[in-house]
Amino acid sequence: MTDVKTIHTATLEVGDRIRMLRIKQNRTLQEVADSCGLSKSMISKIENDKAIPSVATLVKIAQVLGTTISGLLEKEGWDKPIMTPQSEAISKLVKTEKGYMIFPFASEFHQKKMQPFLFTAKKDEVVPHLLTHEGEEFVYVIDGSMKMQVGDTEYMLKAGDSLYFNALQKHGIMPLSDEVHYLDIFV
Known part of the structure; x- marks a missing residue:
């Protein structure tokens, strides 16, 4: 039961993380939606926690925002050094x-x-x-x-x-x- 609650809590916060990344990158809902092959309204629903995205959708969004699913779901480790080849x-x-x-x-x-x-x-x-x-x-x-x-x-x-x-x-x-x-x- 604890595992389900942990996953659910992380999922509820993923919308905030997606919105934060999109805004920090100065990108519109439409730009992210088009790059993911999703509708603007779907991205908005995900950001506002009115829709829980599938794993496949999270993969697309993470790639478009230059992060990983873990980067969207994990609460810890958001401030460790990042090296990019x-x-x-x-x-x-x-x-x-x-x-x-x-x-x-x-x-x-x-x-x-x-x-x-x-x-x-x-x-x-x-x-x-x-x-x-x-x-x-x-x-x-x-x-x-x-x-x-x-x-x-x-x-x-x-x-x-x-x-x-x-x-x-x-x-x-x-x-x-x-x-x-x-x-x-x-x-």
Whole structure:
């Protein structure tokens, strides 16, 4: 009986963990739903504990959010060091509706103060857009080049360049090279 109660308690909290990961990654319900092959309303129900997801659904959601089922279900170990091999980051990039691909580093570390992401953007695939959100942001270009608009100013960034800014300012990127890879850290 204790095992069933433990599993049930963990399941009831999985919705909160999914919502927290999705919001920290600045992703919409629709983006996660589309990536999982589920409806937006189903993801919302899961996040609000109105539907208990199957194991197969949890696997899909965990993969899309860059974590594991254990990462969604376990209460302990959310603050241990997380090492990500380069091959894992590259192989688990997820394409967004805006045309760029992202990988959230250290998804399992759920109480972190910053949100590091690897972004890959290809020329002519990114949908022009500007966004705004709370916090601060640090962008470091690994390779390639891109134009980044922050407020009314455009910055031309190439490999090794960085930009730090208040994320409440409207901002967005556009690749200049065929492909650009950059680290983006939200705080």
